[in-house]
Amino acid sequence: MLTAGEIAEQIRTGQVTSREVTEQLLDRIAEDTAVNAVVEVRREYALAAADQADAAVAAGAGGGASAIGPLHGVPMTVKDCFNVAGLHTTWGNPAFAEYVADRDATVVERLQRAGAIIVGKSNVHTMLADFGQTANEIYGRTNNPADLSRTAGGSSGGAAAGLAADLTYLEYGSDLVGSIRLPAAYCGVYGLKPTNGLVPQRGFQVPGTPYLPSELPNLSTIGPLARSAADLRTALRVTAGPDAPYAWALTPPRHRHLSDFRVGVVTDHPAAQVSSEVGDAMAEAIDRLARSGAKIVDGWPDEVDAGEQAEEFGRQVGLFFALHGGDPTELTVDELLATERRRMIARAKWQQYFDEVDVFLCPTSFTVAFPHGSTTIDNQPYDAQVFWIAHASLTGHPALNLPIGHTKTELPVGAQVIGPWHEDDTAITFAELLAG
Template sequence: MTEELLDRIAADTEINAVVEVRREHALAAADRADAAQEPRGPWHGVPVTVKECFDVAGMRTTWGNPAFAHHIANEDAVIVQRLERAGAHIVGKTNVHMMLGDFGQTVNEVYGRTNNPADVTRTPGGSSGGAAAALAAGLTYLEYGSDLVGSVRLPAAYCGVYGLKPTNGLVPQRGFQVPGTPYVPSELPTLSTIGPLARSAADLRIALRATAGPEAPYAYELAAPRHKELKDYRVGIVTDHPAASVTSEVGDALSDTIDRIAAAGVKIVDSWPDGVDPDEQAAEFGRQVELFFALHGGEPTTMTVDQLLTTERNRLAARARWQQHFEDVDVFLCPTSFTVAFPHGSTAIDGRPYEAQAFWIVHASLTGHPALSMPIGHTSTGLPTAAQVIGQWHEDDTAITFAELLSQHLGSR
């Protein structure tokens, strides 16, 4: 299996998703897996890849920046350690946008541009575009990416795979730092999370179980899903909003999905949570991103102390409103993006601003709730369509299980 995967990666001339491999290391790991008397873990012997920005000892970590083109990591990131503890072996790394600086594209001067397997003239999204494209093209079996402004969920949507932004803080981030920057744990809100991408919701669950929990002691159990049958779920929905009005392709796929789950007995609650102003929440997230970059060495914030306190109160108030909403619904279903994958280099998309891609993903990013993107169909030209499933704080497996049941239901046609 490892040899076949490495051969597929080597033969790829169009996608440019897997940008570095360690063939001999991977084959030696596969030999050890074959020789083992007992499975090492749930990913025993499975060859996987990780986003280029995660440290893997002996491999380059460049963040797509020529200034770091020769930087070699000397130890593994925590998620790499945990994936290998679960039996997986890291065969390579996938492309990123330069310094992870774009949620809609994946291109840099070190590795070049990654293309969407569904249509190579279109973007795979960013900044985990290489991760999603590799999965969609059959060049890996599991991926791990990072998500601040949708950098797991948007590529997953555009490439037609599954991508999870876990509850904020659930997966340790040691080994996910710009080269030369020390890892400094922080009690301040980070906004940025790291999470798995996969070809099924079930694989998201297995990956999260293997990687979630504090660094020490290493022990964590996901909360059980609220329900095990689709008909028992209460689903909040919003399918459109003027700030990022969905295209007909996305809207039709969402409407069809909602009609089908309603027919299956799912209770539908059609509204935003009480007290949530989605436009103000999107603006608040923008202020939080400003603070995030100031905290991590970017431009200093110009906010006053009073403004900082107001921003933080607003973030916590938004979380509280969503928390209350999940007393009445089990999950919340909405678009991942207003559009399907768009042509490379686009600055406006179907008459909408480029930045509108972020509107639907910022709500879970602001509040820290788990959210995943899942495929729900294809356009007439074969491009994937997607929906986003948001769950209650630390109830990641409820969102995953709903996506798993929904995919089974949609596949029953």
């Protein structure tokens, strides 16, 4: 399966037309009866946009990525929670089944400005409320393309499954409790939770809720899913930066050769003991890293208690929902300030660690994709899935899932790469180099 970047290059150089690519993609979506990843499409719009993209190439605009957008003519989907003018935004909730957006989310505007063709929407878990599975009463359940009896993860399960099943070339999702990284790991694709606040969230709201920028703690982040690390970089470059048109540029990576990286590594923890399948794949990835000449630093950052930080993240998620319309918190002002102080202390400790280490490598999840309906996984609690993604979510550091292999039964295994604050491309470049 080709990446978004490869398709864009073929369209620019005339090897294929956007019309051909888009029509074939729409046909694959229409023919899918098993995965159920893409739940709404706009075929006529997509084909008209593809014809316009081809006309631009034919007119001589295809001289390079600088002449036309880096995603010129590439068909893609976005998670159902993003507003796309003329399409439904349901959040998987029957109460919003008839809601149709009247304007595009900021990320949708920017993707289209870069040349992408938004052909439709991918499935979500009801109100994005599950990190381990994707199902709702409107569109049903999304299945893992590697094994239909297993989960695609949540709540961006449709996004990850769509990429893995060749039903889209690029995706955009959201991540509060691993909702980009966990599905990406279970489906064998790349998924980036950018530095918190890096990508504007206008148009990523529950229907009927106004967009109100807030300085209050906001753990929720939106970011791309893709079939390559390079596609993550492209998508981030065209969508990140302040909502207003201020100048912004992606910070260059610290290194461009794998041998130059200093890599922190942890492969297991009692709170979420990794399965042998995940452990074996992690060991192979670390062996590749060692052979490259990179410096490997074992263990958690100094003064970081991984278990305590994971528990703190759980408390912060509860506070997040209280601040965004959920059950009110009974915390006093002093207690609220104390929670924010703990979050900032955790961020400072990790950022100090990144003065001496470039990236941190660990599992994305302790397990591979598990059977639908599981309440315990590998004799561990369902919520153990949250442990490995909790630390970057708490501190706001960029983190991505990197596919690192498959089990004997061809289930994907993912590793998580955490990078320094606002140095997303350091994590992306490391993942790109390690993948080879």
